[in-house]
Amino acid sequence: MNHEYFEQAKKQYEKWGISIEEAFEKLKNVPISIHCWQGDDIAGFETEQQELSGGIDVTGNYPGKATSPEELRNDLEKALSLIPGNHRINLHAIYAETDGQWVDRDKLEPKHFEYWVKWAKKHGLGLDFNPTLFSHPKADDGLTLTHPDQDIRDFWVRHCIQSRKIGEYFGRELGTPALTNIWIPDGYKDIPSDRLTPRKRLKESLDKIFDENIAETYNRDSVESKLFGIGSEAYVVGSHEFYMQYAQQNQKLCLLDTGHYHPTEVVSNKLSSMLVFNDLLALHVSRPVRWDSDHVIIFDDELREIGMEIVRNDALDRVLIGLDFFDASINRVAAWAIGTRNMVKSLLYALLLPHNYLKQLQEEGNFTERLALMEEFKTYPFGIIWDYYCEWMGVPVGESWLTDVKDYEKNVQLKRES
Template sequence: MRDKVETAYLEAKQLYERHGVDVEAALRKLAGIKISLHCWQGDDVRGFLRRGDALGGGIAVTGSYPGRASTPGELRSDLELALSLIPGKHKVNLHAIYADTDEDVDLDELQPRHFRGWIDWAKQNGLGLDFNPTLFSHPKAEDGFTLSHSDPAIRQFWIDHCKASRRIAESFGRELGQPCVTNHWLPDGYKDTPVDRWSPRARLREALDDIFADEIDETYNIDAVESKLFGIGSESYVVGSHEFYMGYAMSRGKTICLDAGHFHPTEVISNKLSSILMFADRLLLHVSRPVRWDSDHVITMDDELLEIARELVRGDLLPRTHIGLDFFDGSINHVAAWVIGVRNMQKALLRALLEPVEQLKRIELERDYTSRLALVEEFKSYPFGAIWDQFCRQAGVPVREKWLDEVKRHEKEVLQPREAGRGTP
């Protein structure tokens, strides 16, 4: 006997199929899309390697919601809960400061063994791992410069750290049987307008060339570089601008990372996807939600998220795109932030996959712009939610907001006692 979820699904399925949409094929495709969960949402970007270092380098977290993770075990436990409430098998994105080790080791000395706990955990849970060198929150980044630093010794420290990070990432890929995407972002820049914009960029280009000179098998590690328009302490000039990294990535065969919050407040990345992938082999997305500045809010299913998903689907760009989330909101439950973010990303992709793309393209070629607009707008209110509910049901995760009950239980039984035991906000 059918229940309400299945009945609603079958009725919605019939509506989509009238326009030639293969709903079951859309669900199979969605099930195969891996989203990379950023570990730093779980502990407010504090990490475990240098616990005494304050956040810096354009990084700021607002809020002090109780129960943030303070050990690798706590963080993995929180991630496990989040992943159990999200359909599909995904990846976890680590920063170098999340090394799981008791050794007194600095960033330039890190080795794969310092992440053994993460590798074993990922294997046990059927997950992939992505990676990031951490070029912030360190004494050698206090003046706002790392790979473009004018001091050769400091610059070399960061070069060595990035080289070590690529070797760690390669070990992730080898052991887990899927490539690790290693993203290089740095905070370098000036608060006020500089006299010399050229020299820091020349030093950065030289440093990156040095880092990537070490041969790493792309079967296991994919290198990406991430731009930014401005940040805290670099409001007037960022060395690694969009134009710099566009040129660098295209000329060096590296992957460009587009972060949704790293551009002008009125600029969107959805319109850039087809242009970049016209010439690049692959793309990395960091999906976040900027609010007036690069504030990295938890993503909602807003217009830009939907446009990103539509561009990926309509242009058949998903096979060449790695999708990761990048926000750190300390004002709400840390686990809930992951669940809301990933499920919204998946919902946006599902809505795009349920569009009659070939029909819309044909109408466009026929210059029937009236029908194009009418159908695109009508499909915005088609019952994709019934398809989503069935997708969650099939994946064995809570349907609709029922996942929140598990998060609230975890907060009461785990996060609140964890906070009480720490004794500090």
Template sequence: MDQRVVESYKLAKEMYAQHGIDVDAALEQLANIKVSIHCWQGDDVQGFLFKDESLSGGIAVTGSYPGRARTADELRQDLEQALSLIPGKHKVNLHAIYADTDEQIDLDQLEPKHFASWVEWAKEQGLGLDFNPTCFSHPKADDGFTLSHPDEGIRKFWIDHCKASRTIAEYFGKETGQTCVTNFWVPDGYKDIPVDRLAPRQRLKQSLDEIFAQPIDPQYNIDAVESKLFGIGSESYVVGSHEFYMGYAIANNKALCLDAGHFHPTEVISNKISSVLMYIDQLLLHVSRPVRWDSDHVVIMDDELLDIARELVRGKLLDRTHIGLDFFDGSINHVAAWVIGTRNTIKALLRAMLEPVDQLREAELNKDYTSRLAITEEFKSYPFGAVWDYYCATAGVPVREDWLKQVKAYEQDVLLKRV
């Protein structure tokens, strides 16, 4: 290990120790956190089940950076490259359209066997797997409705698909030995103002009740439900609103998914975490960067990412929270996007762990808001970067921007050769 990294780490440890912060303990805690890295950044959400189906259902990827994965093998190869540059052992999040099979089947016919190659790969890599039913980019979703569709036959198709997805998720959990989190999001809604807001929500509830009727051991699978404020084609009304899913999660003991881009532009999910975890047992986060709407930019070290991490650390909520990424950016190198977003997410958690939380809480209780602000601001320039460098070095991954050289080489050797 570079001796400069070691010496900088020792100096940083001394500075943090003056405030009672055990840096070694923070790194040990950090190493046990698994970020769920989404597969769809690698291929622009195309999937492999329907070769010719274009994106629809409020899903859009902009950019045409060369080298996106065209097969499951290529996607796994790209994920391995990204994971080799990210400290820690993590999880990979799959959508149903990433089934690895030559069979001509539809979404409601999916079985665990269609994901066997993913499971074997995950076991070889020491990774967990998470899952999502794919309720978009399908002819039966073209009119913008799935689980709340007024047509009983179409609604049954999507119910059967979601049931199949839970069976696959249970298989993931049993085979990998790591609990699979299965997230349910549907694009259902109206572009213009509806007359009847209630009936679609009643149908959605009935569909969910039927999907979740079969109990699955939470050791293997945890169900999560995800809301959205609006989307492309559902600007005026989304059936699965925050209020709908918040209520459903509480009433049915489901995890609630909060996506950073699924609320009003001035709303932030960091401010919702402590509230929702008062009433639900587990939380799923989709860490994204919405910019001006749910446009899913690569995660950067911005204020909201830091605030999300602080909420989880200060409230000791990490053991009840599943952290997943959700962005797709076709304008930059697909592998680099994973590395940037995941490293930033882990880095933000480290920064939160290196704050003098007890000291700040005491100042707040004593109404010493001057000290609270002063210490918070001063800690923004404390040498967390030295601790991060040491963590990366001990994990056997590149320190600082050295990882970019490997991604650039991989681009030349692998990605640009794909046609």
């Protein structure tokens, strides 16, 4: 890249007291938890393959998806080579490796994730975890932890307890605590006649799950809300209000998924309220288009607002950022690269704004200058700074990463058996 252009751009920011070097140093230490399930369309590696269920759908049939743990890890390595920073990988329980033996989910153990831990150690990665409460015969009717059948509820309780133990194993082995996040699909397609009883059952199930003593040094627990899903359009048991209060009462993390709210409701506006009452928050960043469709995230207004809310509130170490999108209509490695680079980009954009001065203008009631500056910074030479950051971090600059993906697709992905 042209370093003369970079020096000119740098001076424009420096006149506002913004240090590019300090921004780079901060950003390189912010890990994004990259979801493994983009690479194989949430298929997983269970020996008894299940149909995707739980209000989740992946559309498209782009060739070259990963069909084995080795292929998935290779694809993740390729994606990580295109993304600046030091990041984490987020796993679901269905990505266990059981040496061809059927192990039901309530019997999963840390040993079934040993290969993931060895790989993570080799590449200096942290691991996060999620119990998989969908795509299973005991979730066929869309109910798990709230099921009227006690035996089914108990099965899923055991699965979640085992998942927390696996998260603890990750944290102990890798020296960085895992985030183990619980999301359930439970709800009803049409208007329920009883909203309270399922929520009482959910609280009872969660209480049993968290009663198991797991070292918080190694594992952090979070609960994830949702407004609606396919097959649960009228009512979801685990609403935002339910989980926000449960997390607050039980000292668990509340995880906000950017696709899980009304189309006109944005997560960026929730962060400051949540940060007043919580030491830590967790995010799953996706992009809804009219509904929770989990499109690859783009550098749009809401993503920039999320980055700004995290940075301007000095919360880079208080908001655990994970991603959650899945698109099978485009190259899956490219999807990771596009989405994760955009998440990192939004944080860099936020780090290059004069937040203290803008806050001062607001306190003084000087809304004219505040608005003017916020608009002018939108066309500052941010792209040049981003390119330099990528070069500084040793990853492809600009769109040149796409050449790497095309080569990888031709030489690796398209040679796989579908």
